[in-house]
Amino acid sequence: MKAVIIDDYGSAEQLKYTEVDQPELKDNDVLIEVVATSVNPVDWKIREGYLKEMIPYNFPVILGLDAAGIVKEVGQNVTAFKVGDKVFSRPDITRNGTYAEYVAVDESLVAKKPVHLSFEEAASIPLVGLTSWQCLVDFANIKEGDRVLIHAGAGGVGSFAIQLAKAFGAWVATTCSTKNVDFVKSLGADKVIDYESEDFTQVLQDIDIVFDTLAGDIQTQSYDVLKEEGILVSIAGQPDQELAKAKKVKAGYVFLEPDGEQLAKIGELIEQGKIRANVGTVMKLEEIQEAHRLSETHHAKGKIVLRVG
Template sequence: MKAVIIEGYGGKEQLQYTDRNMPVLKDNDVLIEIEATSVNPVDWKIREGYLKEKIPYDFPVTLGLDAAGTIKETGKKVQKFQVGDKVFTRPDITRNGTYAEYVAVDEGLVVKKPDNLSMEEAASIPLVGLTAWQCLVDFAGIKEGDKVLVHAGSGGVGSFAIQLAKSFGAWVATTCSTDNVEFVQSLGADKVIDYRSENFSETLQDMDIVFDTLGGDIQQQSYNVLKEKGCLVSIAMPPDQDVAEEYNIKAGYVFLEPDGEQLAKIGEKLENETIRPVVGTVMDLKDIKKAHELSETHHAKGKIVLKVK
């Protein structure tokens, strides 16, 4: 099968579109023929070696953490699926990746694709959807009436997080560039802060939740807009617990865990159109270097999707 691999850590020149052996199917696995996958910032962070202490890999590594496609084979203990089912998934990060024509995934991490989504749209969802869910629902305990700030609302995670927060009845503020103001408003953002002309920390106050996707100075300034006993949740860097204690807030870093049950709940919101997928760019798998280059700019709008089939 065709796949994109890296044989060592480094820049985008490490990405090779090449031939690989088919994945080995375990008893509880389904073999998915992938029609579309997507690029997430964590992909190039893995490629660069930023996560090598957290996730030990044996080279060569097939990258990719989102997949949508059709089940071609099932392990002998599989009960939920059959050959021909259209599915989407965020597989286990330590197994075979999804920049490939096929992937083997434990059936517990696989969900039937909502009928109203194309394969490209379905492939854009698992990682960003689960990330937003685990940050806003699991960690922050979002509820109706909460005031939520989502940083970088036009990106893959941000564009999903705005919609997820709105689906729980929250009031949502977000930051973005001038070009994306109308876009994030179309996702339901109640207040949009153009970071080129306005400082969010001078504009907002008494927020219940801040969803930090950027880290650094942005995270530091975020403490100032939270109410006492509010919540700062980050996917960029672990917050300083001494500072959190000083401000009397809950703060934490979330690293996504794959979860089929949560993905099914997200699928329901997509099926009833409470949330819509946001596909910004579609490329072919063999154009993977260009896709990584775009992701590394931090200015991709919505998700970067790769057509495999």
């Protein structure tokens, strides 16, 4: 099958579109013929070697953590899916990746694709959807009426998180650049802070939940807008627990765990029209180097999706 591999850590030049063996199917696996996948910042962080202490890989490695496609084969223990089902998934990060014509995934990490979404739209959802769910629902226990600040609302995770928070009945503020103000408003944001001309710490207070996607100074400053016993949840870096204690807030770092049941719940919200996919750029799998370079700019709006085959 055709796939994109890396033989070593390094720049986007390491990404090679080539021929590899089809993945081995285990008893609990479904084999997905990948119609579309997407690029996430974690992909190039893995490629650069930033996560090699956390996730040891044996080269060659196929990257990619989003898949939307059609079930072509099922393992002997699989009961939830059959050949021909249209599905989407965020596979196990330690197994074969999704920059490929086929990916084998444990059935517990797979969900039926929302009917009205294209494969390209569906491929944009799993990682950002599950990340948002596990941060806002599992960690922060978001509820109706909560005041939520989501940093970088125009990005892949941010644009999904805004919609998820609104689906739970929260009031949502977000930060973005001038050019993306209208975009995040269209997602339902109640308050938009243009970071090019405004300081979010000067216009917000009494926030229940801060969703940090940036770390650094932005994360530190976010403590100042939280109410006592508020929650700071980050996907960008471990929050300062001493500062959290001093500010009397709960703070933590979340690293995504794939979950097919949660993905199915996200699919239900999409089917109900409460969340829409945000595909910013569509490219071919062969254009993977260019796609990674775009992701590395941190200025891609919505998701970068790759058509496979």
